[in-house]
Amino acid sequence: MTISLYNTLTRKKEVFETLEPGVVRLYVCGPTVYSNAHVGHAMSSLVFDIMRRYLEYRGFQVKHVMNYTDVDDKIILRSLHEERDPHELAESYIREYEEHLRSLNILPAHIYPRVSQEMGEIVKTIQGLVDKGYAYPAGGDVYFRVQKDDDYGRLSGRRLDDMQAGARIDIDERKEHPMDFALWKAAKAGEPFWESPWGNGRPGWHIECSAMCLHHLGDQIDIHGGGNDLIFPHHENEIAQSESLTGQLFSRYWVHNGMMQLSGEKMSKSLGNLVTITDFLSKNEADVLRLMVLNSSYRSPLTFNDDVIEAASKGLERLRNGLRPAFVESAGATTEAKEALAKQVETTRAAYIAAMDDDFNSAGALGHLFDLVRVINATRDAGATVAELADAQALLRELTGVFGLTLDKQTGGAEAAPFIDLLIEIRRELRAQKLFALTDQIRDRLAELGVTLEDSKDGTTWRFN
RNA sequence: GGCGACGUGGCCAAGUGGUAAGGCAAGGGUCUGCAAAACCCUGACCACGGGUUCGAAUCCCGUCGUCGCCUCCA
Incomplete structure (x- = not known):
């Protein structure tokens, strides 16, 4: 190559x-x-x-x-x-x-x-x-x-x-x-x-x-x-x-x-x-500009306007969402789902390199990263565990890192994670009892502390905001 | 006037001979206590006109348009 x-x-x-x-x-x-x-x-x-x-x-x-x-x-x-x-x-x-x-x-x-x-x-x-x-x-x-x-x-x-x-x-x-x-x-x-x-x-x-x-x-x-x-x-x-x-x-x-x-x-x-x-x-954060640059050919004129800034900003969020942890309650994805993800990991790396090897086609390479994000999200929705998402998310971190993007906004997640998981667990019980005043309080207070909780039918996930 | 680049769905933008990636926006759906996110579905006669080819967004010619350089500029 x-x-x-x-x-x-x-x-x-x-x-x-x-x-x-x-x-x-x-x-x-x-x-x-x-x-x-x-x-x-x-x-x-x-x-x-x-x-x-x-x-x-x-x-x-x-x-x-x-x-x-x-x-x-x-x-x-x-x-x-x-x-x-x-x-x-x-x-x-x-x-x-x-x-x-x-x-x-x-x-x-x-x-x-x-x-x-x-x-x-x-x-x-x-x-x-x-x-x-x-x-x-x-x-x-x-x-x-x-x-x-x-x-x-x-x-x-x-x-x-x-x-x-x-x-x-x-x-x-x-x-x-x-x-x-x-x-x-x-x-x-x-x-x-x-x-x-x-x-x-x-x-x-x-x-x-x-x-x-x-x-x-x-x-x-x-x-x-x-x-x-x-x-x-x-x-x-x-x-x-x-x-x-x-x-x-x-x-x-x-x-x-x-x-x-x-x-x-x-x-x-x-x-x-x-x-x-x-x-x-x-x-705007610095990565917004970087994503704008990545999303087009370096040799072409780069359109700069509010729409493009907004799109880059949203795109950045989408990449970040790919790095969210699995749902706390997840018991594991199906074999098919796991295989699909593994296959995506393989094709993403190859496609990314092929694109970048071709005169630094970052826009093409970025497209492949979004493909990876979509499959990661689908696999998470399908009940994958943290471990089952690990390889794919590591690749996403690796390749966005090559781009110079810094998706993990806060460090210290490793220490906080078990406590956040514990709160989510307790909150799940409260939700089951329909004590929504309390569940909302937990979510609001965590948001103030920099952690966003998001519920879905498959459980609750979180991220640093 | 000279040199060069470009014109792809509402916006941004890959793709440079085999029948159109991706993101944002929009609409529909799934999920859902609320919020948010996610997932699924929906959309392009590739500026226009000729030509080459079995076949062109992709090559050639022309037209129109945009941009850069020719003066300091990333």
Whole structure:
């Protein structure tokens, strides 16, 4: 069984083979930290978190690097506007994003490089490109020479000639070609700067990722990821820079997530149509967003609206219901019911893996988990005991865990369970005597304590709420 | 204008040659002291028009529409 994934570079699904057996070098472009992150950023982090978790589930060791761009025009602009130190401003948004990553249950990357802390590497990278003739200094700036790069444009499918026709490119006398892009920008008065062989200044937008990726993961990596709005120019330029420098293929697979759509268009800082992560999490639990992401293809635009949030929220409850214990009174299910469940366990695992192996088809895999839930519930209704549901529920826990969902909201259930069962037992006697005031009191008081009881013809079940 | 993606039941969304997963919503039923949940049943001429094929949602061409990139962007 092999994993396949869609490679933007070739525009088709390819069999996934790593440079080093069993090891995945993964670099994901993180946010530019100049304002509050929104759920679109969260989507991207979730997409790659799900991929990483699955690759690890399939036995790979994943070396995960995500950068923060903390030196940038917008940060400088904003710091001037707010009269704050740019480093301090960036730092505060980085801390906020780190907090979001924890809230969203995203596995920490192994390294979070920042532009401000990698200046030596960045300057070294630029110098290397200048030495090889792929870049040229011009009045304190340094530009990449696109005409020297034979296959410039191959990621985004553009030709230099086409792009010139677009006429949206600034004419800059200092550039040899209009598409040449800045590797180093000379500092203007009042701007933060770093020293370099070309004078004081700061890096251009794209060179940081090349430098940091080469530094932390080596000349060649397996997966380079980010939002599909980064394909051009950011990733195109990263390829140009990195491959011109090393003479080797930079990343084997380029993986891009689709954009979060709010009222029919891309959610983005510049458009102003956004829902911040803080906003979202104040009204919904983190798994709701994760389930929204899981329920569609990572490459497609993700519809964000109240209906979708509601559906994800309900779907999450449904998954949780699958983990409810058997009815306390149950004596055991029929052989047929138990066999049906065992068979479902078998097919679910296989189907889940087959779906996820196919370019991380999480929506398909999720569908199989819902199938499993339905059969678990039916088997519980049929009188299965806790032990008889155990395997199926363990699988449900395992596979939702691979998705990064946290269905068991409260721990400590193990200690409380016998006492709750005892209360249910007593309450059953009270119900038989039709002492409903007392039975309702028990149910209400338990609800206040965080335990929901639910009666059915087959008995009473409970869950933490 | 250039490059690319997409258009599947009320909503979201899998499926990319053999006759349509799943979730939410809706209706009916079972169960039921109440509440809640669960289970069963009900629904798609796969944007439109051509073509290829024994057979297409799935491949090809065209039309319409939506979205992304081409400027900062996850």
